[in-house]
Amino acid sequence: MPKPPLTLFLAAPRGFCAGVDRAIKIVELALRKWGAPVFVRHEIVHNKYVVDGLRAKGAVFVEELEECPDDRPVIFSAHGVPKAIPAEAARRHMIYVDATCPLVSKVHIEAERHHAAGLQMVMIGHAGHPETVGTMGQLPEGEVLLVETADDVAGLRVRDPQKLAFITQTTLSVDDTAGIVAALRARFPAIIGPHKEDICYATTNRQEAVKAIAPKVDAMLVIGAPNSSNSRRLVEVARSAGCAYSQLVQRAGEIDWRALDGITALGLTAGASAPEVLIEEVIDAFHDRFDVTLQVVETAQENVEFKVPRVLREPA
Incomplete structure (x- = not known):
């Protein structure tokens, strides 16, 4: 057959x-x-x-x-x-x-700089996520207020509305964050934002690629872990960009094949902590079941590289 x-x-x-x-x-x-x-x-x-x-x-x-x-x-x-x-x-x-990650450290430095200038920080992030915990833990207790949604902004109790700055987790939805920033600026016109977007290049690029693919496909698979913030955002971005069925899987064994019955076009991406070997495993699983035509949708090129700390570049 x-x-x-x-x-x-x-x-x-x-x-x-x-x-x-x-x-x-x-x-x-x-x-x-x-x-x-x-x-x-x-x-x-x-x-x-x-x-x-x-x-x-x-x-x-x-x-x-x-x-x-x-x-x-x-x-x-x-x-x-x-x-x-x-x-x-x-x-x-x-x-x-x-x-x-150096891009997370950049947010830490930013928070400390604003704190030194006498500003109270508002952090846009997910409560309990290790990155949010780490960033809020750069400053003394009470100096960083957390908001997760635009609705949270109305309930903020700040020390001085004239002395505020905001930072964000690096792995958020670009579009959702823009809505929260708009709410912050509307309520606190004097609030200071980052010079350059805190959401990192990799999060932004992966979301842009998903937006380009979503309207063309019947379903989208995102390879990533359930506790990976940037992977979960990709599922949400796919849905809001027009792909109603978007599923997060850790690897090929988790694919719900019944839900993919009758599809003719599929989008595939992976979160920033998923290795290429898992992507290849999923592609192989589709080759076993379908006559696959592969199309790469490239929306950006990445050539960023970060050095490891000096202590590891020196011999033991």
């Missing part, structure tokens, strides 16, 4: 960003330099396949610093950590390496 035809639109850019690439490299280089075990506070990036691969090489993932022994290196995840964490590691004379 002949396979049904399917046009598969593959998003470019997709998958790993420079910050994720750097964070994984940091763990691998630390294992090479200091041997196993190397401890990692929180998942280095939000992807089970990546974490399992590093665990197999000798990385031990923990949620809190107190779970780490003093005599083994510890790495802080790409999402960033509150200031108190490296301070505690230093107090315990631990070797620690900060794998915080």
Whole structure:
């Protein structure tokens, strides 16, 4: 029986960003330099396949610093950590390496600069997400107010409406964030925003590619983890751009084939912490069931690269 035809639109850019690439490299280089075990506070990036691969090489993932022994290196995840964490590691004379994405660090520096100028911060982000926790933890308690939606802006109680600035999590929906920023500016006309968008290039580029594909397809698959903010935003962006059926899967085994019955065009992308090997696995799964015509939809080119910390460029 002949396979049904399917046009598969593959998003470019997709998958790993420079910050994720750097964070994984940091763990691998630390294992090479200091041997196993190397401890990692929180998942280095939000992807089970990546974490399992590093665990197999000798990385031990923990949620809190107190779970780490003093005599083994510890790495802080790409999402960033509150200031108190490296301070505690230093107090315990631990070797620690900060794998915080440089674009997240940029937001941290921005928050500190505004705080030094006497401004109270408003952070647009998701409560409880490690990046939000890390960014809010750069400043003393109460100095950063969190908003998750445009509706939250009405309930903000600020010290002085004339002395405010806002920052954002780097992995938000570009369109949703624009609505929240508009609400902030409407209520607090004097509020100061970032010089350049806090939402990172990789998040923006992946969302743009999805917007270009969504109107052409019957369904969209996003490869990513359920706890990955940027991956979940891609599912939402696909839906709001006109693709009613959009599904997040960690890998090929999770695809709901019944929901894809009768489709002739599919969009495929991956969040910033999903490796290319998982994308290839999904494409292979479609080749098994359909007569696939592959079309790459490229909306941007990425050539960003971040250096690993100096301590890992030096021999042991």
